[in-house]
Amino acid sequence: MNTSEMxxxxxxxxxxxxxATAEAMGQEMNPGTAAMMAEDLCAYSVSAVKAALKACRFEVxxxxxxxxxLQRVQAADGRPGKDEAWAIAMTTNDEFETVVLTDEIQLALAAAKPxxxxxxxxxxxxxxxxxxxRFVAQARGDVKPVNWHVSVGFDASRRTAAITKAVQMxxxxxxxxxxxxxxLSVAPVTEDGRALAGLITGEVTRPTPAVRERLQGVKASMMKMRAASAERKDEMRIEAANELADRRALLLRQVEELASGRVSHG
Structure with a gap:
C-alpha cells in the first residue's frame, strides 16, 4: 500500500x-539522503512525521x-500496546459488555481462542x-490506519458507556x-435521543414522559423476571445462550472477512 498523504x-x-533535525543532533546529512527518507515517509501524515522528528531530537x-x-510514527498510530490489547480482548468474554476493539485485536483473539x-x-x-x-507489524508495514469497531453486548446501558468512552478517547x-x-436504538433523532446523546456532547436534555413511562416498564419487567419460576428462568438462559451463539457467529464471520481481506492484499 502506497497511498501518499503528502x-x-x-x-x-x-x-x-x-x-535540520539531523543537524540539531550533530550530524551532517546529504540533501539527497533526506529527500529519499522523505519519499519513504510520504505515506504518513505531515503532522505525524514532524512529531516523530521532534521526538527523535529529544530521545535518540x-x-x-x-x-x-518510522518507529515513532508507527507508535503514534493509535493502536494499543500488547498488554492493553489483551485486556480489551478479555472483556469480550462478558456477553453483556459492549467492546470497542481493533481489527488486529479481533484477529489475534481468534488465533488464541482454542x-x-x-x-x-x-x-x-x-x-x-x-x-x-504480527498483525500489527503487517498492518503498519502496509501503512494501514487503525480501525476501531464496536462489538455489541446485550446490556444497553453498557453500550452507551462503551461508545461514550471510545469517543472521549x-x-x-x-x-x-x-x-x-x-x-443501536439508543439515540433516535428525537428529544429523548438527544438526552442520551448528551452523554457524548455534554448537552443536557430532559427525557419526555413517554420515555419515563418506558423506563418504568423496563423496571416492571425486571421485577417480573426476578419473580419468574425456575422453569422460565431456564428458558431465558437458553434464549440468552442462543443470542450469544448468534453474536459469536457474527464475530467469527467478521474475523473470516478480515482474514480473507489480508490474504487478497498480501
Missing amino acids: NDQQVAGLAAAIC KGKLAMADI VLDAGDKIGARMAFISAYE QRIPQERGQLYLAD
Missing part, C-alpha cells in the same frame, strides 16, 4: 525538516536513522500477544459515535 511541496519541506542518542523516525477455550489462560495470552504483534469520532447509538 504533495510534492510537503515532501520537499519534510526533507528540509529531516536535514547518536545519528538520526530512518528506523528511529488455547483459551482449553482453559490455559497463560498460554492464551502468549498466543494472543504473538499473533497481535478519540478512538471513534463523535459523529460516528452518535451514529452507533442511533443504529
Whole structure:
C-alpha cells in the first residue's frame, strides 16, 4: 500500500525538516539522503512525521536513522500496546459488555481462542500477544490506519458507556459515535435521543414522559423476571445462550472477512 498523504511541496519541506533535525543532533546529512527518507515517509501524515522528528531530537542518542523516525510514527498510530490489547480482548468474554476493539485485536483473539477455550489462560495470552504483534507489524508495514469497531453486548446501558468512552478517547469520532447509538436504538433523532446523546456532547436534555413511562416498564419487567419460576428462568438462559451463539457467529464471520481481506492484499 502506497497511498501518499503528502504533495510534492510537503515532501520537499519534510526533507528540509529531516536535514535540520539531523543537524540539531550533530550530524551532517546529504540533501539527497533526506529527500529519499522523505519519499519513504510520504505515506504518513505531515503532522505525524514532524512529531516523530521532534521526538527523535529529544530521545535518540547518536545519528538520526530512518528506523528511529518510522518507529515513532508507527507508535503514534493509535493502536494499543500488547498488554492493553489483551485486556480489551478479555472483556469480550462478558456477553453483556459492549467492546470497542481493533481489527488486529479481533484477529489475534481468534488465533488464541482454542488455547483459551482449553482453559490455559497463560498460554492464551502468549498466543494472543504473538499473533497481535504480527498483525500489527503487517498492518503498519502496509501503512494501514487503525480501525476501531464496536462489538455489541446485550446490556444497553453498557453500550452507551462503551461508545461514550471510545469517543472521549478519540478512538471513534463523535459523529460516528452518535451514529452507533442511533443504529443501536439508543439515540433516535428525537428529544429523548438527544438526552442520551448528551452523554457524548455534554448537552443536557430532559427525557419526555413517554420515555419515563418506558423506563418504568423496563423496571416492571425486571421485577417480573426476578419473580419468574425456575422453569422460565431456564428458558431465558437458553434464549440468552442462543443470542450469544448468534453474536459469536457474527464475530467469527467478521474475523473470516478480515482474514480473507489480508490474504487478497498480501
